[in-house]
Amino acid sequence: MFSFLLLIIYLSFISLGLPDALLGSAWPIMHEELKVPLSYSGSVYMLISCCTILSSLKSESLNRRFGTGKITAFSVLLTALAIFGFSMSRSFYMLLLFAIPYGLGAGSVDAALNHYVALHYSSRHMNWLHCMWGIGASIGPYIMGFVLQRGFSWSKGYLLIGILQSGLTFLLFLSLGLWKEKEDANGLAKGELHDGAEVHSEVETKERAETTPEAKTNSLMMDTESEEGKKAMSFREILRIPGAKECIASFFFYCAIEQTIGLWSGSFMVYSLRIDAKLAASFVALFYFGITFGRFLAGIFSAKWKDEELILGGIAILFLGIALLFPAGLSSGKQLFGMELRQVFVILSLLFMGLGCAPIYPAIIHSTPYNFGAENTSALIGKQMASAYIGSLSLPPVFGVLAKNFGTGLFPFYAVVLGIAMLYMYKQLLKKTKEAKRKRKKPIVSDEA
Template sequence: MPPFALSCLTYLGIALPGSTLGILWPSMRISLHEPVAALGIVLAAGVAASAASSAATGRILARVPAGPLLAAASALVAGALAVEALAPALWLIAIGSAVFSTGFGAIDAALNAYAAGHFGARQVTWMHAGYGLGATLGPLLVTALLAAGAGWRWTMAAMSFAVAAITVMLAAARHRWKVPAAPAAAKENTASAERSGPSPRRHAILAGVVFTGVETGVESAAGIWGYVFLTGGRGLPAAVAGIAVSAYWLMMFAGRAVLGPVAERAGASRVLALAVAGVPAGALLMAVPGPGLVAVAGMMLLGLAAAPVFPLLTLTTADRSGEGGATAAVGLQMAASAVGSFALPAGIGLVIGAVSARALGPALLALALAMCGVYWLAVRGAG
């Protein structure tokens, strides 16, 4: 199997269990005799491990080829799911979450680093669309298994087997991931930059890392709090709000599938800039007072605009970091993504609790505008 197809399959495979903890937790916490809030311990362990793993992977790839690293990381994910399926207590679930996220972070960073150097705009966005498809199918699969009486332990075991099958394929194809050595000129430029201290390019890398954290936080917050916002803040019926949230994730998937080829023809940087500008436009429709359907339209626009941002930002990393530092920069961006997708929705949740569900719109608008400002700094620093 060629690396592109294997990348899509791997991303889809790790997204299946990655999107199901919220559905499994009610059954898990009753079985383990834990309160609902104990999920925070599991999530905190996972986020910390994922961020550390993603940041370190950029440096590891300089010494270890992508193929063996991906196979080893996938084995960690499969093993962690197996451990969690047998876990008798919360502490082992938390350890399993940390191991799972270590493998997940390494796969995320390694796939994106490889894609940034070997794939075009269409392939990168389709790879991320594969993740979106897996994140959509995961909850459906888990819901079906639980409804059939499988229980959370057997459900986790089934997902462990699925990831183990992908691990076997990654191990068999480990030599197909060709990563050429960085050109001598790039290495020379990197060494020179390290000797000369902070530079505009380093500022561009930092801006790209901050941008990634804010952008993924906006994506996650809109999906996590969208239902509460539409029902409690805009008065929509529960069924309509549920469909709207599903449609939001569908727009993320469709946007990546459709806008990838557009970016390949029109240019990744141009489509990325337009997409970044579209995110606050969608947030504005969610923030302004008006009928609930206007807020729904805003969510759809935000989802469509945000869809290609993360993959195209990864693709253009070398424009900001230089060829020699692209792999490490991608790793840092993946770490920022893990932190942002957890911290910003949590912070917005506190705001919603203190004010009202309507606060989601203005909060997303403020973050989206800040995101645009950081993007401008990143582009300016790379120029």
């Protein structure tokens, strides 16, 4: 039954990604049929994101009251209904109406699943699960393209995704008992931890946490009560936790840089490097391929490396990728392997930036129980998700304003600034949480799933 639950969680992460890129891939056709300007997609995206932020902020209280299984099932159901609503929309205002349940469902399931996996599974699964999100985000546009190429309406693409989401909803409701059984099996009152590991004494725990990278990453504070039914922490209480502000800020800057690269690297290639627009669009896909493949590799490396090492290594590779953008602008006209040298630099840059970004998001989430204690994990992850969406919404448009006034050539410099801010906040997070952990008592260790 444990294996079936893990399969359900993997499928849930794929479903998280399925609808994410649908709007962008279908909007060039949708806006003509709905008779609205091309720019109106921003309004739909903004409304979805605002609702996602709202549900992420409320995720802790909902999770404590209803539990992860119910939250996940009802959130995916809400998302499926919203996607069916999109497929039936014949006006722009109907899209706005269904964008509300779409965003509310997406934020709740994202926070709930990340919280559950951080507590109950190893770093390997966290990275591979986020890899599954990348696969889902790739499959969605492929399904839409398949439908459009065969002469069907964009609404049929949304209908197919809605059917897939409905199938997952059915499986989630069938599996509700498994989520509770998993939590009960990990209950410390029975003398067991996650996945049946025995409770260690304080000395044994400390030894193991210091000598085993995976164990150190997964060590948790003693938590003898179920989170369900407990009072949710206020935002002010969360910010008083040592390192919490820095953790939230790290997420903010990470998602800002990821979204900025995805949104503006194409414009940088076209307007600053004079690369053909169609070719630039295909090159941007390399960034997302790097993220997806990088998370698969991070899942393998997590057996030997701590979350902290994965994050710092990822940041180093990210900076290497950004650095490769600078010579790209100085290599016009030169050839290498039958390609323009600037194109070679761009390809390598996007791949390295994707590989560098890959482990950061899942590793920060997975290290939350270790850094802040299991009892604070639900509260922190909800705020992490909210800050992630706020970062994605706020800082990429700032670069748009800068590019309009000073040119897209600022793109590498802007990426460096965001990267430095993220690195600084993460180093501060490590400093404050390590100081706080020295004062903690009775830590425990969670083995790998």
